[in-house]
Amino acid sequence: MKTRTFVASSAREGLARIRAELGDDAVVLSTRPHPQGVEILAGAYGELAAPGTSEAPDAAGSRILSELARLRGLLQNQLAGFAWSASRRRDPARVAILQALYAAGFGGALARTLAARLPRGSEGEPAQRWLRQVLIRNLPVLPAGHDPVARGGAFALVGTTGAGKTTTLAKLAARGVEVHGAGAVALVAADAWRVGAETQLRIYADLLGVGCFVARDADALARLLPTLSAHRLILIDTAGFAPADPRAQAMQQLDALGVRRVQVVAAGQQGAAIEQALARFGQGAMACILSKLDEAPQPGAALDALIRHRLPLAYVTSGQRVPEDLHRPNAVYLVDRALKGGQLATPYALASEDWALVAGVEAERDAADAIVAHRHAG
Numbered sequence: 001m002k003t004r005t006f007v008a009s010s011a012r013e014g015l016a017r018i019r020a021e022l023g024d025d026a027v028v029l030s031t032r033p034h035p036q037g038v039e040i041l042a043g044a045y046g047e048l049a050a051p052g053t054s055e056a057p058d059a060a061g062s063r064i065l066s067e068l069a070r071l072r073g074l075l076q077n078q079l080a081g082f083a084w085s086a087s088r089r090r091d092p093a094r095v096a097i098l099q100a101l102y103a104a105g106f107g108g109a110l111a112r113t114l115a116a117r118l119p120r121g122s123e124g125e126p127a128q129r130w131l132r133q134v135l136i137r138n139l140p141v142l143p144a145g146h147d148p149v150a151r152g153g154a155f156a157l158v159g160t161t162g163a164g165k166t167t168t169l170a171k172l173a174a175r176g177v178e179v180h181g182a183g184a185v186a187l188v189a190a191d192a193w194r195v196g197a198e199t200q201l202r203i204y205a206d207l208l209g210v211g212c213f214v215a216r217d218a219d220a221l222a223r224l225l226p227t228l229s230a231h232r233l234i235l236i237d238t239a240g241f242a243p244a245d246p247r248a249q250a251m252q253q254l255d256a257l258g259v260r261r262v263q264v265v266a267a268g269q270q271g272a273a274i275e276q277a278l279a280r281f282g283q284g285a286m287a288c289i290l291s292k293l294d295e296a297p298q299p300g301a302a303l304d305a306l307i308r309h310r311l312p313l314a315y316v317t318s319g320q321r322v323p324e325d326l327h328r329p330n331a332v333y334l335v336d337r338a339l340k341g342g343q344l345a346t347p348y349a350l351a352s353e354d355w356a357l358v359a360g361v362e363a364e365r366d367a368a369d370a371i372v373a374h375r376h377a378g
């Protein structure tokens with residue numbers, strides 16, 4: 001590894017120059033006092049990570065490598081710390097926006113994008129009002145009259161296991177009966193995997209007085225659908241899969257049959273789980289139904305996903321009762337619910353001393369202190 005010596009008036013300035021000249025992943029090898037301030041020996045990490053020799057590193061070599069990796073992490077932490085404390089001083093309103101969004105379960109990607117767009121000079125209460133308005137405007141909601149029940153057609157409810165597909169389908173069917181009459185609604189059980197799935201659907205069909213059909217696979221569904229053309233609303237219950245299950249890809253076969261997919265997403269899930277489910281089932285879906293809102297103290301992650309994926313919300317469900325607990329989405333209500341979720345006092349809430357960690361730092365300690373301390377310890 002080529003090393004270079006930097007002389008600077010302070011460690012902070014030196015680190016900034018190292019970063020500018022050697023890149024974000026530069027490693028600091030040593031520091032010592034200098035008549036002009038501090039002298040720092042540093043190298044570019046990339047050269048280290050791609051050694052020109054295929055020899056296995058000996059014990060001393062690997063010790064140096066791990067020490068360098070530790071120093072690299074320390075440097076990154078310190079630089080992130082500077083950025084965090086500097087931006088908090090420079091732009092407290094922007095940081096408050098980030099905090100409000102993180103606390104409510106929104107992800108970093110959307111939080112950073114929104115915080116960067118906060119109009120200059122707006123802070124405090126007006127900044128929070130701006131945030132609320134932006135979220136409301138950007139939450140995609142399917143216009144009334146475009147929802148599956150009003151529009152009619154063949155719709156498959158897709159999503160992970162237990163998301164609420166079958167229950168939601170029964171609620172939609174009940175609405176369909178109200179709008180179009182029982183003779184115009186058909187239910188199709190395409191969930192051939194779960195024991196009792198078909199029975200569950202048949203019970204709802206009998207209660208509503210609508211037809212119930214079974215299609216074991218895509219071919220059977222292709223044969224069945226033309227026979228149902230007299231029905232205004234065809235609701236297809238599919239098997240729930242874990243997003244990683246290869247069978248989840250069979251969802252795309254529905255598109256070829258002219259069936260529109262509506263993804264059911266349980267509102268209380270972790271952001272990562274929602275993201276994975278949307279990637280598997282949601283691509284090409286016409287809309288989303290947010291289920292189990294009653295069990296979601298922090299629906300922020302779910303709203304985040306809908307906003308980023310521009311997946312319009314057709315309905316929300318807020319309980320197990322069929323058909324009562326199905327509602328048209330109200331963006332104002334949902335955004336207020338989500339932001340309020342950020343104020344809940346739980347062991348998962350971030351306390352003020354945690355915020356620096358979010359930025360990837362330990363604290364606002366001076367970089368030189370930390371680096372010198374590590375050198376003495378090592």
Ligand SMILES: Nc1nc2c(ncn2[C@@H]2O[C@H](COP(=O)(O)OP(=O)(O)O)[C@@H](O)[C@H]2O)c(=O)[nH]1
Nearest residue numbers: 161162163164165166167291292317318319320
């Ligand atoms: N609390 C609550 N429970 C729901 C809601 N929707 C469905 N459930 C329950 O969640 C469980 C799984 O629902 P189900 O429709 O079978 O999910 P599926 O596997 O996706 O078909 C059942 O116990 C439902 O009663 C909802 O909006 N709120």
Ligand SMILES: [Mg+2]
Nearest residue numbers: 165166191197
């Ligand atoms: Mg089901």
